[in-house]
Structure formats: structure tokens, C-alpha cells
Amino acid sequence: MTETQNIISAPRQRHRAVNYRLWLPLTWLSLVFGAAIFAPWIAPLDPLAQDLLYERLPPAWEQGAEPGYWLGTDGLGRDVLSRIIYGARIAIVVSLIAATAAAIFGSVLGLLAGFMGGWWDRVISRIIDIWMAFPPVLFSVLLVAVMGTGLASVIVAIAVIDWTRFARVVRAETLVQSQMDYVDSALIGGAGRFKTLLQEVLPNVLPAIVALFALEMGIAVIVEAILSFVNLSLSSDAPTWGGMIAEGRATVHYAWWVLVFPLAVLFLTVLSFSQLGEGLKRQFDPVLQ
Amino acid sequence: MIIRSFLARFFSTLVTLFGVAVVVFVLVRIAPGNPIAMMLPPGATEEDVARLRALYGFDKTLIEQFFVWLGNVIYGDFGTSITMRLPVSELVLQRLPATLELSIMALVIALVLGGSLAVFGARFRGRAQEVGVDISTGAALSVPDFLWGLLLILAFGVAWPVLHISGRVDPHMDVDLTTNFYFFEGLLLGDFALVSSVLSHMLMPALALGLPLAAMIAQLLKQSLKEQLDQDYVNLARVRGHGETHVILSEALRNAALPTLTLIGVQFAFLIGGTVIVERLFAYEGLGNMAIDAVINRDLPLIQGIVLLFAVLFIAINLTVDLTYSLLNPKLRHD
Numbered sequence: 001m002t003e004t005q006n007i008i009s010a011p012r013q014r015h016r017a018v019n020y021r022l023w024l025p026l027t028w029l030s031l032v033f034g035a036a037i038f039a040p041w042i043a044p045l046d047p048l049a050q051d052l053l054y055e056r057l058p059p060a061w062e063q064g065a066e067p068g069y070w071l072g073t074d075g076l077g078r079d080v081l082s083r084i085i086y087g088a089r090i091a092i093v094v095s096l097i098a099a100t101a102a103a104i105f106g107s108v109l110g111l112l113a114g115f116m117g118g119w120w121d122r123v124i125s126r127i128i129d130i131w132m133a134f135p136p137v138l139f140s141v142l143l144v145a146v147m148g149t150g151l152a153s154v155i156v157a158i159a160v161i162d163w164t165r166f167a168r169v170v171r172a173e174t175l176v177q178s179q180m181d182y183v184d185s186a187l188i189g190g191a192g193r194f195k196t197l198l199q200e201v202l203p204n205v206l207p208a209i210v211a212l213f214a215l216e217m218g219i220a221v222i223v224e225a226i227l228s229f230v231n232l233s234l235s236s237d238a239p240t241w242g243g244m245i246a247e248g249r250a251t252v253h254y255a256w257w258v259l260v261f262p263l264a265v266l267f268l269t270v271l272s273f274s275q276l277g278e279g280l281k282r283q284f285d286p287v288l289q
Numbered sequence: 290m291i292i293r294s295f296l297a298r299f300f301s302t303l304v305t306l307f308g309v310a311v312v313v314f315v316l317v318r319i320a321p322g323n324p325i326a327m328m329l330p331p332g333a334t335e336e337d338v339a340r341l342r343a344l345y346g347f348d349k350t351l352i353e354q355f356f357v358w359l360g361n362v363i364y365g366d367f368g369t370s371i372t373m374r375l376p377v378s379e380l381v382l383q384r385l386p387a388t389l390e391l392s393i394m395a396l397v398i399a400l401v402l403g404g405s406l407a408v409f410g411a412r413f414r415g416r417a418q419e420v421g422v423d424i425s426t427g428a429a430l431s432v433p434d435f436l437w438g439l440l441l442i443l444a445f446g447v448a449w450p451v452l453h454i455s456g457r458v459d460p461h462m463d464v465d466l467t468t469n470f471y472f473f474e475g476l477l478l479g480d481f482a483l484v485s486s487v488l489s490h491m492l493m494p495a496l497a498l499g500l501p502l503a504a505m506i507a508q509l510l511k512q513s514l515k516e517q518l519d520q521d522y523v524n525l526a527r528v529r530g531h532g533e534t535h536v537i538l539s540e541a542l543r544n545a546a547l548p549t550l551t552l553i554g555v556q557f558a559f560l561i562g563g564t565v566i567v568e569r570l571f572a573y574e575g576l577g578n579m580a581i582d583a584v585i586n587r588d589l590p591l592i593q594g595i596v597l598l599f600a601v602l603f604i605a606i607n608l609t610v611d612l613t614y615s616l617l618n619p620k621l622r623h624d
Contacts, residue, residue, distance in 0.1 A: 032427065130308035133600040135562025138580055142596055145584040146320040222433050228567050229435075230581050232581070234351070250446055252454075263439050274431035 021279030023265050025272035032269055037094040043082035047239040051077035052178055056255045072246055072257040080257060083239035084265055090240050091269065094155055095220035101159035102220075103213050106166025111165070111205065114174025124167065131164045140223055144232045154233050158220045165219075173205045207284035208277045211277050218273025225266055232283060257280045302608050309600045311364070313586035314355050343554045367594035372586045377594035381576065385598075387457055388568070388575035391498070392561045394472070394491055398499035399560075403506025407549075408542070410507065411514035412534055422507060427506035434563045437572040438497035438531035446492060452493050455572035494571040498563050502556050509552050520544075537589070545619060554610030555575065558603045565599075603607040 035042060045068070054077040060070050071080040112126035134142075135175045143157035177183065178201065227233040228242030229249075236243050241262045248259025342348050349357070361368070367377035410422035432440075446454035458464060458471055462483065466474045472491065475483035517523060518541055526540045527533075564579030572578070576595055583591040 010436055025611075111296055126304065126308065129305050130312060133305060133309050133595065133603045134312075135559075135565055135599050135603070136561065137565045138577070138596055138599055141584045142316060142450070145587065145592065184311060185535075196343050219433075222435060230569060230585075232584065249439070249442065252442065256443075256447060259439070260443065263443075267436055267440075269431065270436065270440075271428075271431050278427075 006041070021275055021282070025276040025279070026195060028272045029276065032088050032265075033271075036088040039086050039089050043079075043081040044070065044084040045082045047078065047082040047086040048237060049078060052078065056258070058255075059257050059261075071261045072255075074244065074258045075255070077227050078239075079216060080244070080261055083244055084136045084241070084262055086096025086239040087241040087244065087262065088265075090151070090234065090238065091221050091266075092176060094151065094158070094224040095217045098155045098158035098220045098224075099213055099216040101155070101250055102162040102216055103166050103209060105159065106163035107170045107209050109163070110167040111174050111197060111202065113204055114171040114195075115201060121171075124171070128164045128167055131161070134161075135162050136223070137226060140227060141230065141232060144227060149232050151234060154224055154227050154251075157227075158223050162216055162219060165216060166209065169212055170205055170213070174201055177201050177204050189202055208281070211280035213277075214273055214280055215277030218270045218277065221266070222270050227232065232280070294615070296557065298608065298611060302604055305604055309604070310359055310570060310597070311355070313593055313597050313600070314358060317589045318351065318354075320587075320589060336624055362382070362597065367597070368590035370583075370591040372583075372588045377591050380579070380591065381594050381598055383469060384576045384579050387471075388561070388564050388574065388577060390470060390472045390487075391491060391495055391564055391568070391573065391575060392557070394495035395498035395502070395560055396553070396557055398495055399502035399506055402499070403503035404510065406503070406507035407510035407514060408534075408537055410511040411518065411537055411541075414511075414515055414518070419511075422511065424504065426504035426507045430508075434497045434501060435502050435566050435570065436568050438494065441493045441497055441572075450465070451489075453490045454493065455490075457487065457490050457574045458483070459490075462486055490571075490573070493566075494567045494573055497567050497570075498560050498596070502553070502560055505552060505556060506549055510545060510549045513548055514541050517541035517545045547614075550617075551610060551614050554606060558606040560603055560605050561606075 015161075031085075041241065041257050051073070054066060054069065054073050055075055057069050057077075058065050058072040059065070059072040059080075062072075065072065069079055070086070071082075073079055074083070110125050112179040140154075140157040143160060144153045147153040147156060183196060183200055186200045187193070191199070224233060224240070225242030225245065228238075228240035229246045231243070231246065233242065234240055244262040245259060245266070248255070252259050339348075347354070359369075365378055367381070369375065370377050370380055373380060405427065406422050411421045413419055438561045442454050445452045453459075464471065464483065466478075468474050472484060475481075475487060502517050514537060518537070520541075523536055523540055526536045531539075564575060565580055567573070568575040568577040576598070580592060580595040582588075583595065
């Protein structure tokens with residue numbers, strides 16, 4: 001344990017070179033989280049309010065704009081900026097819950113497969129193999145079709161598909177840790193198998209889980225956007241980034257702002273989560289430093 | 290020895306395939322909505338319902354139904370599409386060529402782009418050019434195909450409209466071919482109007498699919514090339530007076546390629562899965578686009594068939610990669 005702690009908190013200055021990998025994404029993500037939490041106070045207008053007199057208004061700096069609609073309006077006269085801010089709520093709620101569920105489920109199975117070995121490992125690895133054979137987007141679309149559309153289905157679909165990411169990495173990581181002397185000495189010292197697994201192995205696997213969690217948040221954001229894009233998430237009224245992008249894609253030739261702004265926000269958010277995940281991986285992995 | 294390990298691998302693949310079939314069957318069966326009710330007109334009698342249930346085997350137990358279904362699937366009978374009233378196998382085979390052409394085009398793009406970036410980065414290793422390659426591949430990897438597609442639409446469909454953002458071929462064009470491989474058959478027949486129309490529709494979705502893979506290829510191949518460039522045989526070639534680029538291309542590349550080939554195999558399987566959303570995004574008439582329509586229309590037999598086909602493709606590609614790899618690399622033959 002102490003050894004890992006030393007590695008993680010080791011010489012600070014050496015990390016300076018990679019710090020931007022953590023701080024730039026964290027800055028953007030705190031903006032997104034802030035927008036998600038404080039949406040009703042930040043959003044200038046009601047994200048659902050339609051105004052057919054004000055449909056497809058361009059953003060404030062373009063000709064023909066109306067004051068108050070900073071990023072313009074969509075085909076039903078709804079404020080693009082307010083919808084993006086409320087869309088952050090849906091994106092963050094979905095990705096937090098889905099990534100947490102996938103992380104818990106996948107890590108438990110990965111720990112069991114890696115630590116218990118034998119039949120545990122064989123059965124769990126086989127299930128992972130079967131799961132991986134399905135293309136993720138098609139699998140999620142199928143699951144939502146089976147469960148019916150809605151936020152809960154989207155969350156369940158992401159968790160049900162992506163637990164294998166955690167299971168695979170945690171299993172491999174646990175296999176490595178299980179070979180270490182500290183595990184043997186804990187077992188010889190009379191600690192039970194499950195106690196050893198939880199108190200000795202899990203803390204050493206945890207950094208990998210944290211890094212994967214950040215990556216998974218990004219994947220969940222994109223899957224939610226894809227499912228709203230094909231209209232299988234919330235109703236098209238709800239302010240989802242994917243739903244806005246779907247409308248913007250259809251009207252891109254005469255109302256580019258309906259596509260560009262939600263796309264930019266989605267892009268930065270996905271990029272931030274993946275850079276954060278990579279940055280954490282580097283931070284935790286002594287080999288890469 | 291080799292035969293035994295091949296057989297073991299085949300057997301293990303069969304078990305995975307069986308598991309895939311179970312998952313697909315169970316998922317579609319637990320779907321809400323009564324498929325019989327959807328097929329009958331309103332006002333159908335109890336006997337009609339019972340007759341149709343018997344016809345489709347719904348009166349048997351679930352396990353019996355599964356094996357009947359599996360037996361039919363093995364003989365290529367995937368049932369009948371509810372919305373289109375045609376055999377699923379026929380519909381799927383009609384669309385498969387479009388998806389295969391798109392995937393192969395994406396693979397070619399990834400190979401050419403990733404390969405040249407790797408050679409370029411290795412040639413100028415330790416210099417600004419290599420840092421440039423690292424940064425651009427790192428960025429390309431963090432952006433998934435769906436977002437690449439949207440960015441490409443903005444770039445080459447709107448800002449600089451040189452490519453088509455929807456469809457597979459110009460709708461006014463007469464397509465009179467024997468297969469649905471528009472690109473390959475057009476190429477064989479020398480129909481360049483058709484080929485260029487198909488290309489201008491296919492290029493953007495293929496780029497969206499191929500860019501992340503190109504980045505992976507560039508990173509891994511560059512790493513392997515750099516390892517090879519420290520070896521004695523490479524130094525020998527340098528001493529013989531060959532230039533660095535020549536040394537990379539004709540000496541190091543061959544020995545550095547194996548890990549990349551495995552990566553390509555595995556990632557190609559994932560790339561085919563990515564076609565689902567990319568085809569949707571570009572309104573490209575392939576399997577993935579049909580799958581999403583099927584989900585929206587709740588056409589369960591059709592979804593079942595497509596999902597199964599994708600899974601089988603994935604498993605088949607992985608098996609081929611594994612077997613080829615163990616043939617090419619005797620060190621890794623395990624018994």
C-alpha cells in the first residue's frame with residue numbers, strides 16, 4: 001500500500017509537464033457540471049418555450065438576430081443557448097449514473113474473475129467475449145427498443161453494454177496484483193480471501209478504475225447523444241444535445257447554428273473526459289511517467 | 290499441435306456464437322408488444338390468433354422456440370420482416386454490400402493515412418514532426434466516429450461543399466448493376482461516372498470511420514518502427530549507404546508490421562460496428578441504417594437478423610485474425 005502511495009504522491013514537479021492534460025479538461029467539465037446544476041438560474045430563457053415568430057433566428061452577432069437570443073433559435077423558436085445549458089443536465093445525469101453502474105458491476109466481476117480464477121474466470125471471461133461481439137451502438141439501440149424509450153432505458157443500456165470495459169481492465173489488473181508478494185503475505189497472515197481482495201487488491205486496482213470511469217463518462221455522453229440523435233432517448237421536446245444535433249443536421253444548410261453550438265459543446269465535453277481519463281492513467285501508471 | 294490449438298479455438302468460437310444466439314433470442318423475446326397482434330388486422334378472432342401463434346411457433350415452450358429458431362438460422366432462414374413482408378435474409382443481403390464497401394474504404398483510408406503518418410513520424414523521430422504526429426493522432430483518437438462525421442459534414446458539406454452529405458449515389462443516376470457492390474462493380478465495368486458519384490458520397494462516412502483507426506495504426510506502427518530502427522540489421526543497411534526513408538520502408542517496415550496487423554484485424558471488427566451510426570448520420574443505405582429503421586418500426590425479426598449478422602462478422606474476423614497471427618508468428622503458437 002505504502003509503495004503505491006509513494007508513487008502517486010511522488011515528486012510533484014515531474015507531473016508538471018502533463019498537468020494541462022488534467023487542468024484544461026477539468027476547467028471545461030466544471031463549467032458543464034455548473035451549467036447542469038444551476039441550469040434554471042443560468043439559462044436566459046425557458047428551454048421548452050416555443051415561439052413561432054422567432055424561428056431559426058441567427059446568433060446575436062449575425063444580421064437578423066433578436067436581442068436576448070444569444071446563440072439564436074431552432075426551428076420551433078426555442079432558445080439554443082438555454083437548450084444547451086439544460087442539455088448539460090441530461091448529459092451529466094445519464095453519464096454519471098450509467099458510468100457508476102457500469103463501473104461497479106464491471107469491477108466486481110473483474111475482481112472476481114482475476115482473483116478467484118478457475119471457473120469464475122472462465123465463465124466471466126466467456127460472458128465478456130459474448131458481450132463484446134455486439135457492436136455497442138447497435139446493442140444499445142436494440143436494448144432501448146426492447147425496454148422502450150426514455151432516460152432510464154438509456155442509462156440501463158449504457159451500463160449493460162459498457163461494464164465489459166471495466167471487467168476486462170480490472171480483471172487484467174487484478175491478475176497482476178494477485179501475483180504480488182503482499183497478497184501472499186496477507187493470505188499467510190490469516191486474512192480471508194474476500195478480506196484480502198477488498199483490503200489489499202482493490203485499493204491497488206482503484207486508480208485504473210478511476211481513470212476508466214472518466215473515459216466511460218465521455219463514452220456515456222456520446223452514447224446518450226447518439227440515442228437522442230436517432231430519437232430513441234427522450235422525446236424530441238426535451239433539450240438533449242443529440243436531439244439538437246439531429247435537428248441541426250437536417251437544417252444545416254440554412255441554420256448552421258442549430259448544429260454548430262451543441263456540437264461544439266458535445267465535442268469539448270467528450271474530448272475533456274477522454275483527456276482526463278488519459279491524464280489520470282498517466283498520473284497513476286508509474287511505467288508511463 | 291497446431292491443429293489441436295486451432296480446433297480448441299474453433300470450439301471456443303462455437304460456444305461464443307451459441308451465447309450470442311441466446312442473448313439475441315432472449316432480448317427480442319422479452320421485448321414488450323405482441324408480435325402476433327401487430328400482424329393481424331383489428332377484429333381478428335381468437336382462432337385467428339391461435340392459428341397464427343401456431344404458425345410462428347409461439348405456442349411451444351421458450352426453449353423449443355429457441356432451438357427451432359436456431360435451426361432455421363443455421364439454414365439461413367432468419368424469418369420474415371414485419372414491416373417489409375420480405376425474408377430477413379434477402380433484405381440483409383441486399384444491404385450488406387453497401388456496408389462492406391464502406392468498411393473496406395474506411396480500412397483503406399486508415400491504412401494509407403496511418404501508415405504514412407507512422408513512417409513520417411519514425412523518419413523524423415525526436416523532432417518537431419514527431420511531436421506533430423503524436424498530437425494529431427492523440428486528438429484523432431479522442432474523437433469518436435459520430436463526432437468526426439458531424440465535423441466532416443460541417444467542413445466538406447457546408448463550409449466547403451465538395452462532397453455529398455446524404456445517400457449512397459446520386460439519386461438521378463441510373464444504377465443498372467447485377468450486384469449491390471456499386472463501387473467495385475462500377476470500377477470493374479469502367480463506369481467512372483458511377484464510381485465518382487459513389488466516391489463523393491462514401492468518402493466522408495469512410496473518413497469518419499477510418500480516422501480513429503488511422504490514429505491507432507500511426508501510433509502503434511511508429512512505436513514498432515522506432516524499436517526496429519535501433520536494431521543491427523538496420524544499422525547495416527545504413528552503413529551500406531541507404532537513406533533513412535529507404536531503410537524504414539524496405540528494411541524496418543516488414544519486421545515492424547506484425548503487431549499493427551493484429552491491431553488492424555481486431556479494430557476492423559469494431560469499425561464495422563461503427564457503421565451503424567455513421568450510416569445513419571450520412572443517410573447511407575447500408576445495414577446499420579436499416580437496423581435503426583427496424584428498431585424505430587419495432588420490426589423485431591429484422592433487428593434480430595441484423596444484430597446476429599454483425600455479431601457473427603465480428604467473431605469471424607477475430608477468429609481469422611487469431612489464426613493468421615499464430616500462423617505468421619510461430620513464437621506465439623501455444624498448445
